[in-house]
Amino acid sequence: MTRRARLWVLLAGGAGLAALLVAACLRLPHFGGKSHPYGDRAVHASLARQTANTISSVNFDQRAFDTLGEMTILFSAVLGCVILLRQTHDEHRARPEPAEVAPPVRRYALVVLPVALLSGLYVIAHGQLSPGGGFQGGVVAATALHLLYLGADYAALERIRPVGAYEVADALAASGYLVMGIAGLIGGTAFLANTLLPYGTFNTLSSGGTVPLLNAAIGMEVAGAVVVLLARFLDQAVEIEEESGT
């Protein structure tokens, strides 16, 4: 097929798709409305269990099984990356040269690192009260650690980041989530049912039953997973080189 013929086919297909999209958009329901059957029930259930953040209640209480699936997706993705980015037999490690960073940037990184780490833990801990939760806080905490690479040195980062420990933490947290689910089975109700712990007082840190615990497990899992993922990327980009002359 010549190039022009291909372009004509593309235009014809694109015109058909555009016509269908416009027809579909004209029949969409209005932006926001008055009838929200699922939303009403979800909010009602969340308030009945004293969880202020309905999203967290849906993620870790009403649909906790889906969150288990998402955690497994992240875990497998990081596992796949670790396998793909491992050092092969025709590669060797070369220590990167130490970096000289301007003193204001260095000082900023060293001051903001604990603040960012604390903020990450704050976001994890307040998942059941305000927007946030395990995933968001875990990513913030893991990124905070890498301020040490960006503001100082790769060697400095390696000292505070023994990768093996983070891999273990990742696996432990994933198992922790599963074990809490099994505890629901053993406690006599259902897998990941939120009936074991008291629901506490609305809008305080100890509310929502198992929601804060599952938040903590997800936070630890995501932080560990992100640190391990970045460690592999950094290794490949900074340290590992191919043998020359093969």
Added chain:
Amino acid sequence: MNGWTLAAALGLAGGLGTALWGVTTGPLRRRVVAQNLSTALACPSLLLLSQAYNRPSYVDLGLVLALLGPVGTLVFARLLAEELAEDPPRAWGATLTVAGLGAAAVIALCVATGPGRAMAKLLVIGALLISGNIIASRALSGGFRGVRGG
């Protein structure tokens, strides 16, 4: 209709629109400065939106952006150090203007919130935002001269 919503809409349209123009056109030094200033402009807009919708819990978004926005710019400053060394950005006028706008937004919000924990949190976010913005600009214009492939 709300003064805060109007201010947030203007900040978003003007600030992020200009950032979009800066990031897509021009030499590398303009693009990295536009990326830097985009996070410094989006953070006060998010704080204004939290006041506009009367939901104090949205301030957490501003906190995370004030912390991680400069980290994003440091990523580019460090990993593009060689390309930027040939043609370093010099945009202190724009940086100080954006810092001033951010400070004005934070002060207006503090006045509206009144003394208490919420105001202390806003002040912390403001301090992180402005210091992060200035340090990130400093890093872009020659902060990583001694970095070679690390």
Added chain:
Amino acid sequence: MADAVIVVALLLVAGCATAAVATRDPMRQALVLSLLGVVLAVLFTVLQAPDAGLSQLAVGSALTPLLLMLTVRKVKRRAQGKERER
């Protein structure tokens, strides 16, 4: 008035996404993608989805640019290594 903010955010997302597709060099595209991340987070916030906005901010502000730039660096280093061998 609340609708005006939504329209602004939607237009910014449309413009940024088109720019991201139109930029071909990976290094410059990483810069546009960083801006797209921030603009998406703002869109989620004005549509009253702050949890999604917080996720987008956490991932798109520092993590995605870091992964992209490290990959670009690795690919460039390999190309330079092959050049030097020749």
